[in-house]
Amino acid sequence: MTDYAALIPINVITGFLGSGKTSLLQRLLASPDLRDTAVLVNEFGEVGLDHQLLQHVAESTLLLENGCLCCAVRGDLQDSLRRLFSQRERGEIPPFRRVVIETSGLADPVPIAYTILAEPVIQHHFRLGNVVTTIDAVNGGRQLDAYPESVKQAAIADRLVVTKTDLDTEGRFDALERRLRQLNPSAPVIRAADGALAPERLLARDVDDADGRRRDVDDWLAAHAVPAGDRGGHDHTHGVASFCLTFDTPLDWTAFGIWMTMLQHRHGENVLRIKGLLNVAGQSAPVLINGVQHIVHPPTHLDAWPDADHRSRIVFITRGLERARIEASLAAFNRLANPVAARAPADALA
């Protein structure tokens, strides 16, 4: 079997119309670290990209029979990635080591993730890297209020980049940052204007890189160490809320898989994100899980627990699903595997 971490990473840069995706990409591509990067863009914007490996993708979605919207294969992307890989193998283009996809402003990034993780040919050559979402400091708050697409783009991000903070004369950044931290506590919020943007932090430090995932876990555990009240309470933008469940009892991997596949099948559209550090029964190292709607990344692990706290912690970003019901349900499924030892989940951090 191919080593998953050795596959070519694909980063998705998404964000609402005019939120500065292309400007961000332009700055990142100027870095020598990203010299061997192929770029796929959905639309040519006003900001010109001058890059030797730039290809344009027309937007089309193939909805699978009986499938939901998030489980649609993006036919255009499928063709482009297959063609790109074929050109690379034939030596017609330089041997790129990373692909960056810039979506159109209203695109739903989840079908892109689904295409990368589930398309039979693509999944053997590529893996999904970080999803980076840009948010405009001036208009971002209004866009979150008015457009569910914008909320979803922020909820599924691994990195949130706030752009145009230099134009923010009314001091909207702090409120926007608080709101983003409530909406997606596991993603660091980065100001685009803060000097040199480190491509490594945005793109390379991802869940499939051993060092990257350790630091990533440190980041989101630190975010959850802040009481929910200090992060500004609960955000209910379009019914979307985030919370972190903590379990004292080790989780049985088989029971967890049964529960999570069932939850994703019935409620996947409303489970925007699941990200967790699991204490799996019978295993000394923690297992990391990372899911978006109906899609799950292959689980990874840390070599050791980051600190003395060995409880399972799972962050959920959901739309209209109550925390208490999810908590009780997972506890009940876990008791199936271990009816005596399993107890109700401990008080959560968020």
Add this chain to the structure above:
Amino acid sequence: MCGLCGVLGGRGHWTETASNPDTFRSRAETHTWHRERQARTRLVNAVLRHYGLRLDDWSGNAYMLRGKTGRTALVDNLTEVWAAAEQIGRGACDPLDAALLASLSDGGPGR
């Protein structure tokens, strides 16, 4: 079916530890592939019983889902179990349903 998993020999389902051996290398006990399938079948049947359904391992490379009326479906993995269960069972399979959770507390996987 909500996916292409399995078609043309995909990577293997994320719930199967054999698909990601490196992730599960720190386990204290050796879990054979067969034992894992047995445990999965036993636990999933504790849930399916609520819907009047039963799952059996089918020659080690698929699972056979059966309803009380004799309707059957072959599925490759857990994700496919739930879509098939809703087709041949009695409606939605919802892990947040209070009636299901009550039946899990009453029963357990042993029966």
